[in-house]
Amino acid sequence: MVPKKSPAVVTSVNDFTVLPLRVPGLPSYPKDTTHYLYLRPNAPKAPTADTPREVFLVNVPIDTTDVHLRSLFADQLGGARIESVAFEGARVGKGITSPVAPVRKKRKRGQEDGEGAAPAEVGQLPEVWDRDTHCSGGTAIVTFVDKPSAELALREARRAVKSGKQITWGEGVDGKVPALGLSRYAAHHKLRHPSHHALQESIDAYMTTFAAQEAARAKTLARQRAEPDEDGFITVVRGGRSDPAREDAVRLKEEELKKRQEKMIGEGFYKFQHRERKKREAQALVGQFEMDRRRVEEMRKRRGG
């Protein structure tokens, strides 16, 4: 595993520019290595007004922060200025989510009514990391201040590739971002035990908004129950909630009823019951026997094979 600048590495793939980044050695891994960052103008299926000044990055290092990218473009690639960076969200299973420009997440059940902000926006729990990481091989969208900046950045990147200029990853970010390693985990440990006061506030905010939302929803539902729609039908919607204690009682009642019914027609009261029972037993016996035989057969096969 000698870090070699393999001639086989291409300078561009599809319409991506392949930008080699030198990663300096560390005490635990002293060798220099090269990381390849892929860039191209952003081209989403549904372009927005901001699309022209966005650059799409693939294979960003896991510890990338916007400070890293700002410093990369400003200090080492011609000085293009960045407005914002959006990293790819967490992947779930095989589904892949395209990165989206940073919009505050909407609560699914949240409703855009006159009640003000949705609960998710006010009642967020405190952050537990001082610095996020991203999945290996992930993507990011960098939004520059204007279109020329974006173009400049790409041009500079291409030129750097062509000239073989050495670009170092993480240069000039020391001190501007929280350190990795043990101190980050210590910070995480600290953050995940937030002050009770802050936590209480966050929860109170959430619960207040949630209550307001519930009330609004109840009102809408009540309205729906009362008013026919344009076809003259009244929508049937769930009314108030039932008490869990009451739910339990209902279940118990049902079970008791079932038991009583069973008792009423006892086992073996009618002749057909007896006959059917016999039949069931015989069937079970045969089924069991067949199953056992299959199992033994399988065992034999396994031993043989």
Place this chain on the structure above:
Amino acid sequence: MAPSNAKRRKLEHVSSEDDDDDSFAGFSGSEEDSSETAQTSVTAESVGQNLAQGLGLDDGGIDEEPAENFGYSVHHEQAIFCASREKQALANGAAMTAQPKQIPVANKISCARSYESEKSKSGLFKLQVDDMLERVRPRQGKREAAAEAALHRLKQTIEQIAPRPAQSVADAERVLLKEKIVIPFPDPRPSKDVLYKLEYAKPANITVVGSHVLKVASAVRPLLQIDMVVQMPSQLLQSKDYLNYRFFYKRAYYLACVAAALSGAHGEEYSVSYSSMHDDALLPVIQVRPSISPSGVADKPAKANAWQIDIALSTADDVFSAEKLGMSKNCVRNNDEQTKAQDSATPLYNSSLRTCMLMKPYLVLQHKAASSCAAYRDACLMGGLWLDSRRLGSSISRGGFGNFEWGIVVALLLRGGGPNGKALLGPGYSSYQLFKATLQLLALQDLRKKPLVVGEAKLTLESSGSPVIWDAERSHNILYKMADWSYQALQSTAKRTLEALGDQRFDAFDSTFTTSVSSRLLDYDCLIELDHATLAKSATADRETSSPLLNDLYAMLRRGLGDRVEEADLHVPPTPDWSIGVARPMQSTGAVTVGLRVNQEHAHRLVDHGPSADNKTEAAAFRAFWGDKAELRRFKDGSILESLVWATEEAGQSVIEQICRHLLQKHFGAKVEGSVRFFDDDCSRLMRKANGNANFQPLMEAYKQLETDIRGLDALPLSIRQIMSADAQLRFSSIEAPSSTHGIKQSIPAAVNLQFEGSSRWPDDLVAVQRTKLAFLLKLSELMNDNVEEVKSRMGLENHGEDVLNQGFLDVTYNNGAAFRLRIHHEREQGMLERQMKLKDLDPKTKQISAIALASYKRDFVKGPAHTQAIAQLATRFPVFSGTVRLIKKWFASHLLSNHIPDDIIELFVARSFIQPYPWSVPSSMQTGFLRTLAWLAKWDWREEPLVVDMSGSGELKDVDYQAIRTRFEAWRKLDPALNRLVLFAASHVDHDGTTWTDGQPSKVVAGRMTALANAAMQAVEAHSIDLNPASLFVSPLEDYDFVLHLSPVAFRSRKKSSKGPVFKNLEVQTQADTSLVGFQPAQDFLAELQNLYGAAIVFFSGGAERKVIAGLWSPLTAPRAWKVNLQYATLPMKTDAEVLAEIDKQSILKEIARLGGNVVESVQINR
């Protein structure tokens, strides 16, 4: 020797499958028919006569023998010698009965009924046994043919031996010595001045006896053993020959003559040597084996050559009076008149002699049994397999109870042995019934105290302390070779088998017939090895009891160890065969092994109380036995007792070892003591603070305190319904015992669940429920801090970003160091999640998160606490359970599997070893528990077998549940045949799902590695046996992995500081005392983050704090492929001819990991 033997047996098992089944079936069918026809259709006498003449046998003994007997013996001789002819003649007529495979549909019900009936344990068991019997029934193969050809030739040679005239002992020896043959006289050899002469005359007849001719020898045995008996003509013997070894001397001479002829005639093709029959030094036999061809075709140890013929000598059964050879008679007289009166009984000598007289009668007995009882042969085969798997055999070194004895006992029980002289077994019994009834006899009746007499006993039997099954008709004790210890071993293994067979829910087939119980390390808690030669030298030889030396040793150990030991067993090395040029085998080599099953309750007691000082005689005996170790002590209650005080075990030697060493030195001398080697629960020494549950007691008490404290809070908005523990530390099974001594805080808080009474005021929204739980915890924290002294509590967050999962916990730390992590269990979450998952218009992502949330809800709040309770109960039920679990967990951790195999399922593995211990008993030491669990892991076929453990001890898991679990398992296998999602299926009485702990992990690769590692461990155990270094089982090379991250000790905040500890002692105490660091595990956080970031490309292996590394393997899914945007790992764009390939950028990834880890990672080791 032993392990390799066992392995070969296994191989044989497999290879025998290759044999053509049809041809074998055809053979056995016709053979059966041939014998059946002969026995039923023609009267025995006439056939006997005809065949005898036809074969040209010597008629010498015919007239004296009952015609019936003769008919049988000759018939079977004929069956062997003329097998091929018979086969030809009868093959056409032999109609095969319908095989069980082709049962007509109409018959199925009755067929199923018969399988389910009383005659067998269960349908499955019966089918398995039938299948097994089909495989092991003797068949006609190459080696049988070769052996039978040899039989013919040997017989011819023996018949043609010229008689030798009567000579004096000295002359006879001289003549034979010229032929380079030595007479194998037993010890003591005849004195020079004896008057009687030695003579050879033509044998009365030559017969084949034993399991081969009876067709009860298992075909899968590695060695085909055939017993040929040459009957010495009666005219050579005189009526007084039974005295003072005379018969044995004559027999030895006769044997030497036969050996001389055989080695002369067949010396080239066969190797001829002496051996002793069943290790009985009085009865040398000739062993004929195919000689290894000098051309050195060693690579083909041809199966055809795996046979051996033992030629034994017999006599007519009436040459000596049976009464004179009774068990209480003396047959070795002292010439000295004065000591004559002291002549003690010589039961072993007498029985050895009787054995020679009874060879043919016993063959007849077995034949009669086989013809009168259809299942007799199968019962013998089953018994043989059972004995084989337990390494029991007819020879003294293997216990003295083998195939032959089994067969005789069953045959005798078919004729008597029951109350009022009635037969204990009926001819209509099934083979399983015969098998089980015989086991019952062996297990339940103490034959030492109450001998079993079959038939009318002419003499009264006084119990002599050794086991007796007295065959009155033939005046013989079947168990004469068994010593006290081997009888006990047989009895206890029979008992355990019966238990297994009685357990309706346990598939006892494997444990009864196929699991090899061979490795002694698995069998005994403590092994003691003594050098046999040294032991033999330490005492004088006196050949009456089989080995008085061993008797003394056994008695001494039993007396010395007392109630510390439940069972003790002695194993002597077998007598090797020896050249016909030497009179006696070489000085026995090898070691005497003593195996002990320990009673943990008493084993570690440091003070033994002896008799009171007032009791003079007993005190003297006590002193004589213990020597200077005995001390007179006054105890608290005022009594003055002889007593023994042992050193504490921390000094290095367990009490048992100290006792054994002391006694050996005292009674057998320093040399023996010096040669002794111990393996006494050595595995448990790997564990710090291994002793039982005591280490967990402080935490358990703190937990009780927590419970009272919480229940004592009266200002809670809802009342508490339940407080449940759900943590390995609270079920006695975490690797490191939680030590929370003064001020030092427990590093990992123990999880506890809190459930409130139901209320209608909980919100109806999953996210809001989680927030409400946080609010409750905040309230609880406030109340705790206000109302309870000496406690600190702190909120913590978890599952960040997954807002339907549990969001937070409350860490409660007591000032004495105990720490708990409280979570709230809200029972309606499950219903809400299930409802949400049923919604049709749900997007896949939410659905998946709901599924994850549901699984984690069930695991953490439902199954977890129930499992914890069940395991904690087991730990109190079985004293060594906790230690075993911790040892096994340590094993998994040392092999870097602990992040893949969840704790809970490891506990189930161990629970299985305690609840279904068969074929062993419940482990009585950590070592046996550990090794047996590994042995099971090594052979657990997780692809086909679910693990189901009923830990309740009261049979909570019903048959229906077993069925349901099995059905669920099969459904999973059908759903996911490639085992991508579920690999190990483990259910228990608290978890019928079987997937709670193992859904998604471990993967197939990891489970395969687990099995491979367990296999390697078992091989090491087999190979090294007593020389095993237990620590070696816990080491696996790091070179197996693609790369290894060596972590810095700071990542573990470990308490066991290295040698430079004292320098920072004050700092250390400070950090440990800091409540804010409770639960801080940087190494765990690092690993979790790595798995999150690189889960798609790398499989990580970690052993927690046991091994300070994280190892990784590149996933095969990261092979080079066409370049695209959404690959889940860092790539290199590589140019090929046609396209650009994306190759995984290993260096960059490792560099990223190093960067992420910072000072947590000390160095990165790249192997590939």
